[in-house]
Structure formats: structure tokens, C-alpha cells
Amino acid sequence: MPPDSLITKKLKSNIKASCSSCGLRELCLPVGLDEQEAGTLDHLVSQRHKIWRGEHLHRAGLDFHSLHVVRTGFFKTYVLQEDGREQVTGFHMPGEVLGLDAISADTHTCNAVALEDSEVCEIPFAKLEGIGRTIPSLMHHFHKIMSREIVRDRGMLLLGGMKAGERLVAFLLNLSHRFAKRGYSPLEFNLRMTREEIGSYLGLKLETISRAFSRLQEDGFINVNNKHIRLNDIDHLRRQYGNSSCE
Amino acid sequence: MPPDSLITKKLKSNIKASCSSCGLRELCLPVGLDEQEAGTLDHLVSQRHKIWRGEHLHRAGLDFHSLHVVRTGFFKTYVLQEDGREQVTGFHMPGEVLGLDAISADTHTCNAVALEDSEVCEIPFAKLEGIGRTIPSLMHHFHKIMSREIVRDRGMLLLGGMKAGERLVAFLLNLSHRFAKRGYSPLEFNLRMTREEIGSYLGLKLETISRAFSRLQEDGFINVNNKHIRLNDIDHLRRQYGNSSCE
DNA sequence: ATCTTATTTTGATTTAAATCAAATTAGAGT
DNA sequence: ACTCTAATTTGATTTAAATCAAAATAAGAT
The missing domain is CATH 1.10.10.10 (Winged helix-like DNA-binding domain superfamily/Winged helix DNA-binding domain)
Structure with missing residues (x-):
């Protein structure tokens, strides 16, 4: 194989993903799936995307169709208030899911920007709901992830005092x-x-x-x-x- | 039918629920379901419970198996901090779902107490996941509800400034x-x-x-x-x- | 109704954090 | 390596909220 084509492939910003061989499996969605099921996930997580430092993964107001799991790197989410002030709503590291807030109204409610060069796995949400129907443990784990997000956010309230x-x-x-x-x-x-x-x-x-x-x-x-x-x-x-x- | 038995039935603290005839349908889980599907829900929401003012619906640390939808009344959720201070995490009115935080670890993370005499509908979570598999729109709506909770909680952060x-x-x-x-x-x-x-x-x-x-x-x-x-x-x-x- | 306790209001004072300001340091881009 | 800009530190001052305190009011219980 000519080395050039290999390099070209690697530099493309969209890379074929592979859950079954991913080091993040213990943290990510596929937790607890058997090999065949994880194989199914390789169809679910269609693509990986490179997001350079300073680049946005999504912006508030845009249509939602995919969740993203941070594979490498570090993200910040924030909203812009009427007065222009930026309010940071979270920091996100590998294995964490971005976009859960957007399911509610099929619209992103916050901006997500990479704080360092990063990679994310894209999970089309409709596909997740579809495959989840055939793999109950996947659906259940997804519910746990959403619930954990609620717990995490609510934990911020405890800082109040x-x-x-x-x-x-x-x-x-x-x-x-x-x-x-x-x-x-x-x-x-x-x-x-x-x-x-x-x-x-x-x-x-x-x-x-x-x-x-x-x-x-x-x-x-x-x-x-x-x-x-x-x-x-x-x-x-x-x-x-x-x-x-x-x- | 002897009126006595009817009264007795109505006074029991556990009342047979009926989603298909509930006034809260536009706010609650069954949103957008057709009649047959809503009928299925009558099996899902097994029971209604009366919770008197001051009574707890659940406490932090207890095992989780059911969500609850407020049918009438008003609830407060809170956690007790190490120093004994009570931190209120939310107020909940009819049509709102309690217990979403508990899915994460199969354990309630907060206490829920009725601020006035209230009624809740019990939704065994395993049943919800099961029925959700056969009614995709129900599952999808549930995801929206969880997501809305995330948005709501995150909105509290905006009070920061x-x-x-x-x-x-x-x-x-x-x-x-x-x-x-x-x-x-x-x-x-x-x-x-x-x-x-x-x-x-x-x-x-x-x-x-x-x-x-x-x-x-x-x-x-x-x-x-x-x-x-x-x-x-x-x-x-x-x-x-x-x-x-x-x- | 009456008693008792819990809640609310308001004032005086203290305190923690915001604000204003300026110097220093780090970091990105060339 | 150098320049320019962004980020950080630290100090002085102001301000908003916490705290301390006491009176007034409302709500439950009997």
C-alpha cells in the first residue's frame, strides 16, 4: 500500500470509528455490551471528528441530530447571556457525552468549544433510539448517563452555600x-x-x-x-x- | 353498586390510575400517544398514591424502582449536607416527574417531600423501559423529559452572575x-x-x-x-x- | 378561640466578594 | 527569539449579602 494514501486517510477529519477496540469503552456508551452488541455500535457511531482547539462542536440554536462523545481532548460548554456575558455551563473530558441538553427541543441550548485539539465520536440520536430498542442494556445505560448528568448539574446547586x-x-x-x-x-x-x-x-x-x-x-x-x-x-x-x- | 364500597375504594390511598382520562396528558409522559397507546399506559402507571403534606415520597439513599409524576399538589426536593444544612434542589408541580436523578445509580439522591396534600402516579421504571421498546414515541418523549430536566438544572447556573x-x-x-x-x-x-x-x-x-x-x-x-x-x-x-x- | 411555635420583616453591623486599577507573567503567532 | 496580546496576580476600595438581633405576624394544634 502506498504510504501516501495511508497518510491522507489519517489526516482526514472524519475517521471511521470503532467502538469494539476503543480504550474508552468502560466510560462510554458501550459499557457492559458483549462483543456482538459492541459490533452493532460500530454502525451507530458512524464517524469520528477532529475538532481543533478553539473550534466549535455546536452552537446554541442550531438543529440537533447527534450526540457526541469526547474521545480525546477537552471541551467547554457555555451560553451567551443577553448582555453578552459568557456563562460557562460545563467542562467535558474523554468519555463524556455532549448534546444531552439538545434532545429536549431538538435544538442545541449551548455552545461547545474545544479547549485543546480534540476528537469526538458522533452518535446520530435517531440511530441510538433505534438500536436501543434492540439492545435494552444499551438503552438502559443511556438512561443512566442522562440521569448522571442531572445529578451532576444538580450538584452545582450545592455550591450555593x-x-x-x-x-x-x-x-x-x-x-x-x-x-x-x-x-x-x-x-x-x-x-x-x-x-x-x-x-x-x-x-x-x-x-x-x-x-x-x-x-x-x-x-x-x-x-x-x-x-x-x-x-x-x-x-x-x-x-x-x-x-x-x-x- | 352499593355506594359504600365505592367510597371505600376512593378513600384508599392507592387508587387505580387512568392515563387515558387524565387531565394532565398534555404535560405528562403520555404526550402525543394515540388512544391505544395511552391505554397501554394504564398498565404502566400502576397506581396513584396520596402523599399528605409533610410526608416523604422518597428519601436519599433508598433503592430506586419507580418514577413518580405529580398529579396534584406540590413537592420540594432537597439534600442534607454533612453539616446538617438542608439544600433545596427543586420544587415540583403537577405533570412533573420525580426520581430522574435516581436512575443513575439505582438509588435516590435526594429527598422528596409534599409541601401540600398531593397525589402522584407511580411509574415502575423497568416497565417504562419495557413498554418504551414497543412504543418508540413514548421512549422518545421520555428522553425529552430527561433532557428538559438537564436544561432546567443547568439554567440554575445562569443565576450565578x-x-x-x-x-x-x-x-x-x-x-x-x-x-x-x-x-x-x-x-x-x-x-x-x-x-x-x-x-x-x-x-x-x-x-x-x-x-x-x-x-x-x-x-x-x-x-x-x-x-x-x-x-x-x-x-x-x-x-x-x-x-x-x-x- | 387560644396558645404555641414557626415564619417573616426590619434594623444594625460585619464580612466576603465585586470592582477598580496596575503591574507582572505567560503564551500564541510570526 | 521576539512581539504582542491575553491571562494572572496583587492591592485598595466599594458593595451586596450574611450575620446578629429583636419585634411582628401568621399558622397549627388543642
Whole structure:
């Protein structure tokens, strides 16, 4: 085979997906499917898409027809308020599903942008509902995923009564937990988002986030080096700040 | 038929449900089903339950097997934090589904308590998934309901940047909108919850809620008489405070 | 109805976070 | 490597909401 054609194929932005051989199977939709069923999924997840840093996966107001699972990279979702302010609604890492909000009205309710070069698997929603009818465990798992999203979002409400430092710790513990599930260190990681984006998500201003970071470092709980974070005493953080680390 | 037996039947706390003749059909799960399909639902929604004011429908940590649709009345959901504080996670009126959060881990993640004498329809979740397989439109509508819940919860994040008065208005507009959909006045209604519960839900203290009410009345936007609220200029409120009135 | 408890309102004060401002540092693009 | 822009840190000040406190009102229970 001429190497050129191979390269060309690999560089194409739409790549044939393969659930059956995907490393994300334990986190993604196919969880718990047997081999034959996972094979069926290879038809479901028709394509992979490369989304470059700064590129949008979808925008609020656009028609919805596919969910997307993050395969590699990191996404932010946000909405623009009437006054033009950007409100961050979530951060999304490999294995997490984007677009669940759009099912409600067949329209995307938020914008999704890649915070680093990323890949997503496209799942046409109509196909998912169709195949789900023949693979009940797939449908059931999908329901769990939607439900988990509800739990996760509702968890944000719990930040209501917390002060800045506590919110930030809760946020870091949550990231830590999600990194751990993906095989990365729960103690040391790089933030993909800015202080302003964290602030928007947590309902705080960027200066407050910066001060909270400084304070947590002063107190020895964490080490901050720009975007690089190290949690020095994660158990103490969990005890001190409550255990909203789980999704 | 002896009238006695009829009465006895009606007073039982578990009442045979009938979706096909229910006034809530336009809001509830059976939306858009034809007559035969709605008939099938009468098997799905096995029972109605009376829940007295102050009684719990479910508690966090308990096993999940059924969703519940509010038929009459009003519910509050909440979680207890480690420090014993109660965090309100939502208010729920007729036609709204309770328990969607519990699908995720087959365990309820919150407590649900009736704020007035209420009735709910019980929907065993396994049955719903089963019947959904034969009635795709039912399954699809269920997905929309779950998705709407995600949108609704995420909408709470948008309160992040607002101040007390704005949050309260957003809350009132949201209630107004939901009352209107149920055929009640969008301009005048009775709150079922206390200032403290509103505050908990909005991330504010009860004194702040009280002051915000007073201020809105001073400014002529609303009339407050204890739990009775009248919105004097709803369009102005919508313009001034943004339109987070929709679910 | 009356008593008792829970809820609400309002005021005075404190506190945490927002805002305003400026210097510093990091990072993307060439 | 260099430039320019974006992001971060830190300080000073203001502001909104929390807290503390007490009185007034409403709602349940008997």
C-alpha cells in the first residue's frame, strides 16, 4: 500500500470509528455490551471528528441530530447571556457525552468549544433510539448517563452555600476524581481553562479565583504553578471541604 | 353498586390510575400517544398514591424502582449536607416527574417531600423501559423529559452572575410560566414554600429573600402578601431581569 | 378561640466578594 | 527569539449579602 494514501486517510477529519477496540469503552456508551452488541455500535457511531482547539462542536440554536462523545481532548460548554456575558455551563473530558441538553427541543441550548485539539465520536440520536430498542442494556445505560448528568448539574446547586475557597476546592476535587477515572493522576494535573472560565462556572470573578488559589497554596493545601495544580493533601481537602468530588 | 364500597375504594390511598382520562396528558409522559397507546399506559402507571403534606415520597439513599409524576399538589426536593444544612434542589408541580436523578445509580439522591396534600402516579421504571421498546414515541418523549430536566438544572447556573433581586424575579417568572402552562394565572399565585426554602434554592439567606420581596414591592413591580404574589408588570420584569422564565 | 411555635420583616453591623486599577507573567503567532 | 496580546496576580476600595438581633405576624394544634 502506498504510504501516501495511508497518510491522507489519517489526516482526514472524519475517521471511521470503532467502538469494539476503543480504550474508552468502560466510560462510554458501550459499557457492559458483549462483543456482538459492541459490533452493532460500530454502525451507530458512524464517524469520528477532529475538532481543533478553539473550534466549535455546536452552537446554541442550531438543529440537533447527534450526540457526541469526547474521545480525546477537552471541551467547554457555555451560553451567551443577553448582555453578552459568557456563562460557562460545563467542562467535558474523554468519555463524556455532549448534546444531552439538545434532545429536549431538538435544538442545541449551548455552545461547545474545544479547549485543546480534540476528537469526538458522533452518535446520530435517531440511530441510538433505534438500536436501543434492540439492545435494552444499551438503552438502559443511556438512561443512566442522562440521569448522571442531572445529578451532576444538580450538584452545582450545592455550591450555593459555600464560599469561594470551598467552591474552588470542590471544583478541583471533581476534576481530580474525573482524571483518576481516566487513568490520570488525581493529585497532579493541568487545567485546560482560564481563571475567568472557572469563575464563570462557579459563579465567581476571576480575581476571586486567583486569590482563592493563592490562599490555598499559602495554607499548603495545594501547589499552583499557573495551570499546573498539585493537591498536597487530598484527604484533608475532602474532609475540610466536603466530598463533592464525585459526579 | 352499593355506594359504600365505592367510597371505600376512593378513600384508599392507592387508587387505580387512568392515563387515558387524565387531565394532565398534555404535560405528562403520555404526550402525543394515540388512544391505544395511552391505554397501554394504564398498565404502566400502576397506581396513584396520596402523599399528605409533610410526608416523604422518597428519601436519599433508598433503592430506586419507580418514577413518580405529580398529579396534584406540590413537592420540594432537597439534600442534607454533612453539616446538617438542608439544600433545596427543586420544587415540583403537577405533570412533573420525580426520581430522574435516581436512575443513575439505582438509588435516590435526594429527598422528596409534599409541601401540600398531593397525589402522584407511580411509574415502575423497568416497565417504562419495557413498554418504551414497543412504543418508540413514548421512549422518545421520555428522553425529552430527561433532557428538559438537564436544561432546567443547568439554567440554575445562569443565576450565578445575578444579584438577589434578579434571582428572585427569575424564580417568580419561572413559577409564573409553569403555573400558566397548567391553566393557572401567571400573574397571581400562592407560594407553597417558605422564604428559607426559596433562599436555599437560590443560594441566598431568608432575610435576603424577604428584603428582595419588600424591595420589589416598594418599586411597584410586585405585590406581596405573605405567600400570595401578584406580578404587576410581568413584561417589564421579563425585560428588566431577563427571560429565564421558561423551563 | 387560644396558645404555641414557626415564619417573616426590619434594623444594625460585619464580612466576603465585586470592582477598580496596575503591574507582572505567560503564551500564541510570526 | 521576539512581539504582542491575553491571562494572572496583587492591592485598595466599594458593595451586596450574611450575620446578629429583636419585634411582628401568621399558622397549627388543642
